[in-house]
Amino acid sequence: MELLDKMSKTILDRFRLDGRVALITGAGQGIGKAFAVALGEAGAKIAVVDLNRDLAHQVANELLERDINAIAMAANVADPESIEVMVSNVLDHFGRLDIAFNNAGVNKNSAAEETPLEEWDQTFAVNLRGLFLCCQVEGRHMLKVGYGKIINTASMSSVIVPHPQKQAAYNTSKAGVVNLTRSLAAEWADRGVRVNCISPGIVRTPLIVNSPALATSSYPYGCKTFPWVDYVSSRIFRERLFTWLRKSQIT
Ligand SMILES: NC(=O)c1ccc[n+]([C@@H]2O[C@H](COP(=O)([O-])OP(=O)(O)OC[C@H]3O[C@@H](n4cnc5c(N)ncnc54)[C@H](O)[C@@H]3O)[C@@H](O)[C@H]2O)c1
Numbered sequence: 001m002e003l004l005d006k007m008s009k010t011i012l013d014r015f016r017l018d019g020r021v022a023l024i025t026g027a028g029q030g031i032g033k034a035f036a037v038a039l040g041e042a043g044a045k046i047a048v049v050d051l052n053r054d055l056a057h058q059v060a061n062e063l064l065e066r067d068i069n070a071i072a073m074a075a076n077v078a079d080p081e082s083i084e085v086m087v088s089n090v091l092d093h094f095g096r097l098d099i100a101f102n103n104a105g106v107n108k109n110s111a112a113e114e115t116p117l118e119e120w121d122q123t124f125a126v127n128l129r130g131l132f133l134c135c136q137v138e139g140r141h142m143l144k145v146g147y148g149k150i151i152n153t154a155s156m157s158s159v160i161v162p163h164p165q166k167q168a169a170y171n172t173s174k175a176g177v178v179n180l181t182r183s184l185a186a187e188w189a190d191r192g193v194r195v196n197c198i199s200p201g202i203v204r205t206p207l208i209v210n211s212p213a214l215a216t217s218s219y220p221y222g223c224k225t226f227p228w229v230d231y232v233s234s235r236i237f238r239e240r241l242f243t244w245l246r247k248s249q250i251t
Contacts, residue, residue: 011239015246018043021094023086025077025134026104028055030205031153031232035101038238040068044099047090049073051104077104077130078122087137096145100138102131103153105174109213112168120169127173128180135184135195142193152197154178159199165213174199198244203232 022039026032028050040046040063048063050056053074060072071093075086090097105127108119135150142148157167158174181197188195208214 011242011246012042015242016043017099020044020098021047021090021096022099022101023047023049023090023097023138024101024103025049025075025086026051026153027101028052028059030207031200031203032101032103033059034232034237035103035241036063036070037066037068037233038241039099039101040066040070041238042242045069045094047071047073047086047094049075049086049104051076077102077134078125080133083130083133083137086134087141091141097138097141098147099149099151100134100142101151101153102134102138104130105153105155105207107167107170107207107211107214109165109167109170109211111166115169123169123173124176127170128176131177132180135180139184139188139193139195143188143191146192148193150184150193150195152177152181152195154181154197154199156199156201162202167213205232 017039020039020043022036022044024032024036024039024046027036027046027048032050033048036046036048036059046060046063046068048056048060048070050059050072051074053072056072056074060070063070073086073089076082087097106123108123110116110119131152135152138148138150142150154177155170155174156162157171158178161171177197178199181195185195202208202214
């Protein structure tokens with residue numbers, strides 16, 4: 001009877017974030033937007049953060065239309081001051097910060113022997129330095145209150161080298177995200193702050209679709225197998241995400 005009762009419950013009956021506040025960077029589109037919708041559906045209040053103010057507003061408006069409490073915020077994770085303002089605006093508006101999804105990232109493609117130094121630096125400024133600064137500012141607040149969940153977006157490229165994409169800077173920055181996550185997790189776990197990362201495979205998002213070098217990648221979810229499915233906006237994606245978040249007790 002207990003088993004039947006369990007089976008009849010949807011993932012959203014079992015995974016609730018009511019009363020929690022989540023900040024998501026790079027939430028104006030793609031994977032970040034999917035996180036924003038997913039965490040909002042589970043009951044969290046959402047700060048939709050993006051470099052692109054219009055995209056952030058569009059997503060926040062979509063959330064509000066679904067009766068999800070959300071605000072839009074423009075921030076550049078490559079800019080330390082912008083990150084301070086982002087976190088303090090979330091605290092001013094919602095009064096708390098429980099979950100931070102540090103997801104903003106860029107992927108520029110060039111042959112390693114030709115990669116300009118600016119491209120390497122820009123990639124690291126957003127993907128690794130920016131992500132570290134976000135963790136640092138969010139972490140300071142979370143450590144003070146003794147509670148918080150940080151989830152960083154790494155990539156499968158942190159452990160494998162996708163072929164034929166030429167993205168040495170990206171791959172290296174994402175490998176850094178994984179070990180940075182481990183380092184912060186080890187430092188902060190006993191003070192109530194859990195730090196994890198996810199490493200997606202290739203997901204059809206504007207990052208992939210708008211890049212000639214990436215759009216031909218093999219097996220982007222929803223591209224080859226189901227070309228008509230916008231996988232990242234689908235319920236299947238969100239249910240998988242919920243299941244993973246719940247099972248690994250990440251939020
Ligand atoms: N799509 C994939 O196949 C894939 C696979 C593995 C990992 N990832 C990672 O997932 C994350 C999201 O990827 P996506 O495919 O949704 O990308 P996307 O390009 O579709 O969306 C990224 C969002 O981040 C924002 N952004 C970029 N630079 C920023 C900055 N400096 N400050 C704040 N916001 C910024 C962009 O405006 C954009 O809205 C990235 O970290 C990416 O590396 C993506």
